[in-house]
Amino acid sequence: MPDEALQHDEREREQQYVSMLYDRLDSMRDYAATRLRKVLLEKGGTPQARSERESFSLMYTEDIAKYDAAENGLCFGRIDLDGQDQDTERPDGDARRYIGRVGILDEANDYETLLLDWRAPLARPFYLATPAAPEGVTRRRHIRTRSRKVTGLGDEYLDLATAERSGALDGAGGVAGESALLTALNAARTGHMNDIVETIQSEQDAIIRSEHKSVMVVQGGPGTGKTAVALHRAAYLLYTYRQQLAKSGVLIVGPNDTFLDYIGQVLPSLGETGVLLSTIGDLYPGVRATHQDSLECGEVKGSLAMVEVLKQAVRDRQETPQEPIRLRFDSYPITLDRKVVTRARGRARSSRRPHNLARPIFVSAVIEALADQHAARIGSNVLGGANLLSRDDIADIRDEMRGDPEVMAAIDGLWPQLTPQRVLADLLGSRKRLATAARELTAEQRELLHRIGVAGFSAADAPLLDELAELLGVDDAAERERADREWRAQIADAQGALDILTGSAPQDLEDELDPEILMAYDLIDAGQLAQRQDLRQSQTAAERAAADRTWTYGHVIVDEAQELSEMAWRMLMRRIPNRWMTLVGDTAQTGDPAGSSSWQTVLEPYVARRWKLTELTVNYRTPSEIMEVAQDVLARIDPGQTVPRSVRDSGTRPWARRVPEGEVAEQVRRLVAAETGPGLVAVLTSESGVDEYLDLVSDSVSVLSVRQAKGLEFDSVLIVEPGRIVDESPRGMNDLYVALTRATQRLGVVHAHPLPDGLSKLSVLE
Numbered sequence: 099m100p101d102e103a104l105q106h107d108e109r110e111r112e113q114q115y116v117s118m119l120y121d122r123l124d125s126m127r128d129y130a131a132t133r134l135r136k137v138l139l140e141k142g143g144t145p146q147a148r149s150e151r152e153s154f155s156l157m158y159t160e161d162i163a164k165y166d167a168a169e170n171g172l173c174f175g176r177i178d179l180d181g182q183d184q185d186t187e188r189p190d191g192d193a194r195r196y197i198g199r200v201g202i203l204d205e206a207n208d209y210e211t212l213l214l215d216w217r218a219p220l221a222r223p224f225y226l227a228t229p230a231a232p233e234g235v236t237r238r239r240h241i242r243t244r245s246r247k248v249t250g251l252g253d254e255y256l257d258l259a260t261a262e263r264s265g266a267l268d269g270a271g272g273v274a275g276e277s278a279l280l281t282a283l284n285a286a287r288t289g290h291m292n293d294i295v296e297t298i299q300s301e302q303d304a305i306i307r308s309e310h311k312s313v314m315v316v317q318g319g320p321g322t323g324k325t326a327v328a329l330h331r332a333a334y335l336l337y338t339y340r341q342q343l344a345k346s347g348v349l350i351v352g353p354n355d356t357f358l359d360y361i362g363q364v365l366p367s368l369g370e371t372g373v374l375l376s377t378i379g380d381l382y383p384g385v386r387a388t389h390q391d392s393l394e395c396g397e398v399k400g401s402l403a404m405v406e407v408l409k410q411a412v413r414d415r416q417e418t419p420q421e422p423i424r425l426r427f428d429s430y431p432i433t434l435d436r437k438v439v440t441r442a443r444g445r446a447r448s449s450r451r452p453h454n455l456a457r458p459i460f461v462s463a464v465i466e467a468l469a470d471q472h473a474a475r476i477g478s479n480v481l482g483g484a485n486l487l488s489r490d491d492i493a494d495i496r497d498e499m500r501g502d503p504e505v506m507a508a509i510d511g512l513w514p515q516l517t518p519q520r521v522l523a524d525l526l527g528s529r530k531r532l533a534t535a536a537r538e539l540t541a542e543q544r545e546l547l548h549r550i551g552v553a554g555f556s557a558a559d560a561p562l563l564d565e566l567a568e569l570l571g572v573d574d575a576a577e578r579e580r581a582d583r584e585w586r587a588q589i590a591d592a593q594g595a596l597d598i599l600t601g602s603a604p605q606d607l608e609d610e611l612d613p614e615i616l617m618a619y620d621l622i623d624a625g626q627l628a629q630r631q632d633l634r635q636s637q638t639a640a641e642r643a644a645a646d647r648t649w650t651y652g653h654v655i656v657d658e659a660q661e662l663s664e665m666a667w668r669m670l671m672r673r674i675p676n677r678w679m680t681l682v683g684d685t686a687q688t689g690d691p692a693g694s695s696s697w698q699t700v701l702e703p704y705v706a707r708r709w710k711l712t713e714l715t716v717n718y719r720t721p722s723e724i725m726e727v728a729q730d731v732l733a734r735i736d737p738g739q740t741v742p743r744s745v746r747d748s749g750t751r752p753w754a755r756r757v758p759e760g761e762v763a764e765q766v767r768r769l770v771a772a773e774t775g776p777g778l779v780a781v782l783t784s785e786s787g788v789d790e791y792l793d794l795v796s797d798s799v800s801v802l803s804v805r806q807a808k809g810l811e812f813d814s815v816l817i818v819e820p821g822r823i824v825d826e827s828p829r830g831m832n833d834l835y836v837a838l839t840r841a842t843q844r845l846g847v848v849h850a851h852p853l854p855d856g857l858s859k860l861s862v863l864e
């Protein structure tokens with residue numbers, strides 16, 4: 099049979115299998131939808147029944163989302179195995195496994211696997227097998243589909259005998275796999291990141307499935323798939339450690355909202371909902387970053403020196419009066435003087451509790467001193483000099499003083515109950531407070547911190563608020579009392595349910611006591627039952643975590659981790675005491691002056707040297723012609739580093755065009771208008787240049803500063819006045835490096851001012 103006919107038959111066979119998988123997917127979706135409808139229609143019942151319904155409805159909703167997300171490219175691969183490692187033995191003697199976006203089992207046939215979830219251990223050879231280490235795989239097949247139709251097959255033979263048998267010895271090996279990758283890489287960009295489950299490469303797979311249980315740093319140049327790997331690792335971990343992570347959740351931190359939006363679609367398509375995506379600026383619950391600091395101000399706020407500044411700012415709120423405070427209590431004068439307050443403050447401070455939690459100690463000590471003062475006075479006035487007041491009398495006086503608004507207002511003024519927001523706003527808004535709290539900073543740094551007429555907070559403030567929350571402590575007595583009350587009510591409900599259960603048992607069973615019911619009663623006491631209900635809340639772990647500052651996650655992933663300041667690291671580490679983290683980044687791309695250029699320096703205080711470095715070395719985004727230019731810029735950032743190897747060439751040289759000063763804007767407009775192909779265009783400028791081009795923004799054109807473009811990619815990139823980008827920041831060369839490496843196809847530079855160093859390899863256009 100001619101080759102084409104063979105191909106056609108083979109494709110037909112795969113089509114039948116793929117259609118069967120889609121039928122199963124439809125049934126799974128229908129089943130979940132029917133169950134969900136039923137659950138939603140049910141009403142009333144015990145609190146336990148309600149809570150069970152909520153968790154079922156969440157489960158079915160998640161299932162439906164997972165099946166919907168698997169619709170495109172449900173099954174994308176197949177591996178054929180040699181005789182020793184047979185999994186799905188076929189009548190024709192082959193053993194094969196199909197790989198896809200979700201797992202599908204054959205319920206009618208002993209739960210045999212019809213489709214393997216890409217994260218399952220048995221799917222791993224699909225990503226790892228090479229001719230040198232075939233792992234039992236004889237053939238790897240990429241199955242391309244569109245709208246449930248098989249549109250193409252790509253075979254890679256990993257052993258000679260199978261290749262020969264299939265009549266494919268003409269160099270097909272290796273090429274098909276690569277072509278699946280190249281097809282993915284050459285596709286026009288859509289503005290949202292796609293998953294890479296079909297073409298994960300082996301160095302990436304090793305990171306995604308790494309069993310390392312402490313901090314793992316993934317260092318890699320631009321376009322090496324760090325973000326992709328981080329997201330797939332989140333999906334893999336949630337799949338493999340579902341029990342553990344579904345409760346605690348996974349936190350993914352990204353550099354800005356545009357970026358989170360860009361990657362936000364990838365996770366649902368990987369089928370995961372237990373993940374919270376956040377920027378550092380939004381990690382402090384209840385506060386969103388609405389204000390942007392200058393780079394210099396952000397640098398001061400991000401530095402470790404702020405720990406002492408904030409400690410001092412809180413101490414400064416624990417005041418002693420300059421002059422004695424004269425009050426009246428029960429129509430007698432009492433005096434709150436420096437000595438009383440200093441002693442009370444000493445007692446409260448030596449408790450080493452956070453400010454708000456030490457406050458009751460301060461209050462008690464002051465009240466004690468004032469009550470003694472008052473007792474002595476009424477003792478001498480009313481009782482003729484003899485101190486005849488009993489302990490109970492003095493206790494009564496203390497209680498009354500605690501209820502006296504004048505006394506309590508005076509105490510509040512000296513040791514107020516404080517929120518982080520208030521302390522920070524007061525500190526940043528007052529030169530006087532800054533002068534005392536930030537003595538260790540220079541006058542220039544203090545001036546950078548000082549703000550006038552600014553409401554709201556910046557991204558760099560979030561770690562400061564978090565630090566303050568630690569220093570202040572939350573006086574949650576009222577909240578605890580409320581939770582206690584709820585807990586008791588839940589126990590009462592649960593007890594009621596158990597009473598009905600045991601009360602009905604003897605009647606139902608007449609004289610015969612069912613040992614199972616007795617066991618249920620023995621094993622589940624009301625407390626445990628209530629606790630179980632408590633866990634079945636309708637919110638996902640991610641939703642609950644987002645609202646809770648003290649939440650500790652099961653795993654934390656940080657993208658563009660090089661950008662985090664020292665203060666941001668402190669905030670993040672509080673959320674992950676087990677230190678199971680994946681940090682991806684590139685120290686050559688650090689743009690924030692508060693960011694870091696050394697992983698060891700960042701991690702030393704938290705895990706000493708107990709962290710693992712892994713590297714990604716292949717660039718899947720940027721063509722080699724652009725990376726040649728970027729190499730020269732990288733050499734100026736760090737002469738010891740080389741750019742990652744590009745997986746493809748574009749055939750087009752990046753260029754620069756110099757125009758007179760007044761013509762830059764017009765030139766940019768003309769070039770953007772000339773971009774007619776599919777895909778995305780980005781105009782990248784200095785921070786101050788963005789406004790000039792905002793009118794160009796459309797579905798396919800973005801206008802961004804380099805900071806905003808971090809982590810993103812576009813088919814075509816136009817950099818405007820790179821000299822300005824470099825001059826604008828102390829890490830300007832890093833910013834230029836980031837800007838150069840955003841394009842998947844074409845790069846051009848328009849400028850009136852001289853080009854910065856390192857761009858001599860650009861072709862000069864007249």
Ligand SMILES: Nc1ncnc2c1ncn2[C@@H]1O[C@H](COP(=O)(O)OP(=O)(O)OP(=O)(O)O)[C@@H](O)[C@H]1O
Pocket residue numbers: 279282283291292293294297298299302318319320321322323324325326327684687718719808809810811839
């Ligand atoms: N194995 C792969 N198969 C297909 N596409 C891939 C693969 N690995 C990476 N890519 C693609 O390469 C591009 C760059 O990946 P990604 O954004 O994750 O890189 P990065 O290392 O985070 O880059 P940067 O540091 O510049 O932000 C993306 O379009 C991604 O989908």
